[in-house]
Amino acid sequence: MPLDNRTVRLALCSTVVLAATAACAPESENSGNTAGDKSATASSCAPGKLSTVASGKLTVGTDKPAYAPWFQDDDPANGKGFESAVAYAVAKRLGYQKPQVAWQTVPFNSSFAPGAKKFDFDINQVSISDARKKAVAFSSGYYDVRQAVVALKSSKAAGAKTVADLKNVKLGAQVGTTSLDFINDLVKPDQKPAVYQKNDFAKSALKNGQVDAIVVDLPTAFYITGAEVTDAKVVGQFDNTGGTPEQFGLVLDKESDLTACVTGAVDSLRKDGTLASLEKKWLSEAVDAPVLK
Amino acid sequence: MTAADRPAADKDAYVPSERRLARERHKRARTRRATAVAALSTLVTGAVLFFVVTRSPGWDRTKETFFSAHYARVALPDVLEGLWLNVRLLVVCGACVLVLGMLLALARTLRGPVFFPLRALATAYTDFFRGLPLIICLLLIIFGVPALRLQGVTTDPVLLGGAALVLTYSAYVAEVFRAGIESVHSSQRAAARSLGLSNRQTLRYVVLPQAVRRVVPPLLNDLVSLQKDTGLVSIGGAVDAVYAAQIIASKDFNYTPYVVAGLVFVALTIPMTRFTDWVTARMDRRRAQGGLV
Numbered sequence: 001m002p003l004d005n006r007t008v009r010l011a012l013c014s015t016v017v018l019a020a021t022a023a024c025a026p027e028s029e030n031s032g033n034t035a036g037d038k039s040a041t042a043s044s045c046a047p048g049k050l051s052t053v054a055s056g057k058l059t060v061g062t063d064k065p066a067y068a069p070w071f072q073d074d075d076p077a078n079g080k081g082f083e084s085a086v087a088y089a090v091a092k093r094l095g096y097q098k099p100q101v102a103w104q105t106v107p108f109n110s111s112f113a114p115g116a117k118k119f120d121f122d123i124n125q126v127s128i129s130d131a132r133k134k135a136v137a138f139s140s141g142y143y144d145v146r147q148a149v150v151a152l153k154s155s156k157a158a159g160a161k162t163v164a165d166l167k168n169v170k171l172g173a174q175v176g177t178t179s180l181d182f183i184n185d186l187v188k189p190d191q192k193p194a195v196y197q198k199n200d201f202a203k204s205a206l207k208n209g210q211v212d213a214i215v216v217d218l219p220t221a222f223y224i225t226g227a228e229v230t231d232a233k234v235v236g237q238f239d240n241t242g243g244t245p246e247q248f249g250l251v252l253d254k255e256s257d258l259t260a261c262v263t264g265a266v267d268s269l270r271k272d273g274t275l276a277s278l279e280k281k282w283l284s285e286a287v288d289a290p291v292l293k
Numbered sequence: 294m295t296a297a298d299r300p301a302a303d304k305d306a307y308v309p310s311e312r313r314l315a316r317e318r319h320k321r322a323r324t325r326r327a328t329a330v331a332a333l334s335t336l337v338t339g340a341v342l343f344f345v346v347t348r349s350p351g352w353d354r355t356k357e358t359f360f361s362a363h364y365a366r367v368a369l370p371d372v373l374e375g376l377w378l379n380v381r382l383l384v385v386c387g388a389c390v391l392v393l394g395m396l397l398a399l400a401r402t403l404r405g406p407v408f409f410p411l412r413a414l415a416t417a418y419t420d421f422f423r424g425l426p427l428i429i430c431l432l433l434i435i436f437g438v439p440a441l442r443l444q445g446v447t448t449d450p451v452l453l454g455g456a457a458l459v460l461t462y463s464a465y466v467a468e469v470f471r472a473g474i475e476s477v478h479s480s481q482r483a484a485a486r487s488l489g490l491s492n493r494q495t496l497r498y499v500v501l502p503q504a505v506r507r508v509v510p511p512l513l514n515d516l517v518s519l520q521k522d523t524g525l526v527s528i529g530g531a532v533d534a535v536y537a538a539q540i541i542a543s544k545d546f547n548y549t550p551y552v553v554a555g556l557v558f559v560a561l562t563i564p565m566t567r568f569t570d571w572v573t574a575r576m577d578r579r580r581a582q583g584g585l586v
Contacts, residue, residue, distance in 0.1 A: 129545070175540055180544070195527075207440070208439035208440055
């Protein structure tokens with residue numbers, strides 16, 4: 001029975017092929033792992049000797065476009081803008097000079113994907129939270145964030161003095177931000193908030209009157225009203241509720257050996273006042289906005 | 294057949310020969326054997342895949358990130374609420390697309406020199422909107438139309454996004470309908486005209502019924518595709534099923550909500566496919582009712 005033989009043979013073949021892949025797949029992964037373990041044992045925070053993604057270089061990730069005032073001219077490598085400056089300061093503490101820092105474009109969505117990371121750390125205004133710590137590792141915080149409300153001067157949201165005044169306005173925020181959490185958890189508006197992929201879309205919607213106000217972090221709010229939507233104003237900032245203030249942290253792979261070293265670097269930058277002076281240099285506008293009670 | 298006829302029919306009822314019985318037995322045995330082989334091979338494949346996936350070194354992380362029961366529960370209500378937007382958009386836009394697509398196809402297939410401008414316009418329309426990437430069409434309409442600040446024109450991103458979907462998809466569907474219309478052999482038209490039907494009657498009673506029946510499968514393709522693309526209106530800030538998933542995913546860095554949203558869409562598509570199969574089968578039965586010539 002030739003047909004039957006063929007079926008059997010096909011089944012056998014596919015089994016063999018699958019078995020072969022089964023045999024290979026874990027093996028190759030394992031070999032990668034052992035290599036990682038080996039370097040892990042050798043690693044310490046010795047300057048310039050970390051087990052980085054590309055040896056001898058520190059690879060730093062951020063999204064594109066890189067927004068002001070965190071970066072300038074959409075070019076993280078120019079050292080201008082708060083986060084660019086922080087990244088280079090951290091790199092220096094770890095023993096990597098400016099030419100040894102390589103930048104990678106890492107979309108926000110893939111920065112927390114499981115699997116091998118193509119960066120040593122990612123700096124992209126990512127707020128630290130316990131839920132997120134299950135997926136990635138964070139350095140200690142390098143910036144205390146405040147969320148702020150931006151509205152057109154002509155909008156009904158412009159005169160808001162309290163959080164309650166925002167209840168019946170249409171609010172917008174970028175997806176994946178704590179700005180959105182503030183809207184949902186603190187303001188609890190009557191209308192569902194509009195959620196945008198990028199702050200650019202939120203800004204367009206604000207200009208078009210599709211939303212009455214948008215919520216962004218305070219430095220971004222001042223940048224928007226100062227440079228991009230000049231007929232808008234910062235209505236106010238939210239009081240930081242709860243005990244721990246919201247902080248931006250550097251994102252690392254959960255299994256990264258560098259987390260302790262990077263955290264040490266950030267802590268020392270905070271202690272010796274470097275972070276404060278960088279903040280003053282790049283985010284000085286964002287000093288004061290009325291607090292929405 | 295009534296009960297009274299039956300004994301008469303039984304008398305010289307068909308008795309299968311030994312040879313035939315043997316042949317059928319053999320066929321049944323072969324089917325059983327084939328089923329057994331298929332089942333075994335499926336089982337082996339499944340087992341191997343299961344083994345490969347669960348023994349891979351990253352499985353625990355992957356399981357936690359993509360198949361977390363906790364996040365599935367958290368995401369499902371939001372995803373379903375978002376899905377309601379997808380479904381409404383699908384129904385309304387689907388109906389508009391079918392009508393507009395049909396009108397465009399008719400305009401393109403009109404004969405006679407007097408209709409040249411109409412033909413040219415319809416051709417230009419399909420060329421333009423089939424070529425224009427949907428995402429650009431959506432961006433231009435959702436953010437561009439309100440920027441004109443026209444009186445009485447909505448700024449609602451869902452309505453504007455729906456309009457953009459209709460514009461793009463009616464161009465695709467028009468081409469599908471046109472292909473159907475042109476696939477009806479010209480002898481059908483000639484026969485109808487020689488029976489004394491007018492041009493319009495020919496189209497209505499002879500050409501279109503055959504044309505539509507022939508293009509049901511590709512039309513379904515376009516509808517399923519539309520169903521998934523309805524989510525793109527989220528670019529304007531509206532929250533559909535996929536976007537609801539993204540909001541949770543990027544808040545807590547867990548991908549499970551995406552899996553939930555994906556399954557929900559698949560669950561929606563399968564009944565739609567079965568429904569169209571049923572409609573097609575019914576149309577075929579009705580066509581066969583008059584007897585084939």
